[in-house]
Amino acid sequence: MGLSELLTTYGDVYLTALLTTWKMTAVSYVGAMVLALVVTVMRVSPIRPLRVVGDLYVQVFRNIPGVSLVIIIVYALPVLKVVLDYGPSVVIACVLLGSAFGSENFMSGINTIGVGQIEAARSLGMGFVQIQRQVVIPQALRSAVLPMTNLLIAVMLTTALGSQVPLSPNELTGAVSYINTRSTGGILAFAISALGYVLTAVVIGFVGNRIDKRVRIVR
């Protein structure tokens, strides 16, 4: 099958797949960011059990292959009577993985804030929550823009896990399998999907750079 034939036959499949990838990426990323923030606050909290749980969380989900995680969620959780739809299962896997890496990004953002600023906030009489809200989180967020941009791209690529389960509609990688089981698109069928990933990543990278330049903290 040539390029024009692929596009005329499966153009709408690719388009739907691209939109699906975007949607899954957006939902996963928002979830991952929120969870990463929560986990990070746990990891820097003065309460030891919270710190331990936070660290453990990151160690676990940073070190599990995405495919294994999806298999666990889709095939193992039902044993525990937790049955999730395929779509949400993939998104949850992306959120768990993404939040572990996201928390690491926040932590390195926090480490760029000198302990001195935190001591200064303490000596003004600010409590833990105030220091987090006023001093730590705003700076950690601003210095984490570039790594978080990379994470957004990584999360997008992770949504390709959707190809391992029956999704409807398919995301970009799943669409390739779908097309290749019906026609012989070969490498070209994949190249079209790859282009979708690459162009999206280029745009994300560009926007991320712009945001970073605007919010970067001069030291």
Add this chain to the structure above:
Amino acid sequence: MATEETSIQLPVIELDHVNKHYGDLHVLRDVSLSVEKGEVVVVIGPSGSGKSTLCRTINRLETIDDGRILIEGRPLPEEGRDLAAVRAEIGMVFQSFNLFAHKSILDNVTMGPVEVLGRPRKEAEAEAMELLRRVGVAEQAQKVPAQLSGGQRQRVAIARSLAMHPKAMLFDEPTSALDPEMINEVLDVMVELARQGMTMVVVTHEMNFARRVSDRVVFMADGQIVEEGSPAEFFDHPQSQRARDFLDSIKGH
């Protein structure tokens, strides 16, 4: 009335047989010190003598192993809201300024009053501008710390502490990170504060400041207070060999 009178007589800061270790290192050895209201106490001594640690224990940025620290007669709380409330009443100026890098100069000064004291922002800003004028950096109010010189930053840090209307101020080597030409602009602000009756504990290597401004000089070595006295007594007639050696060593150049 009676309670008010007694509280005036109590020392603002009192350390009572304070000990602290870092592992095997005994950094504070049985340190006792009391600072009266309006008094300016300068702490000097060779590096590693424990003077910064001493300063930092007073608002519990450093914990202590045993002994007591009293603020206006009340024991320093160990943690939580009570500790935060005491910290809010004691200003602290650091060697490395420690301004909030992401906030404007004005916001650095208003953060304490707005967030901790719950003052209305407008009111806090008006007072912050007044304080910035007092320390001579009002024109910089809208800039961020990185755009200011070291001397300007340290003056902002002093204004940030003053905005809390502290009962006492701690200075932990406030001029040690400054280029020589900027030291005086910071010392001038401190002299002015001392003149206005602020209770101050100043850890410093500025011997002229100690001699001119302080009411009492405390000399520390190896975690102990070796000697204390009026600046004239201390500088002209040091009692201990350690103090004589120290003064000789800084006279050398």
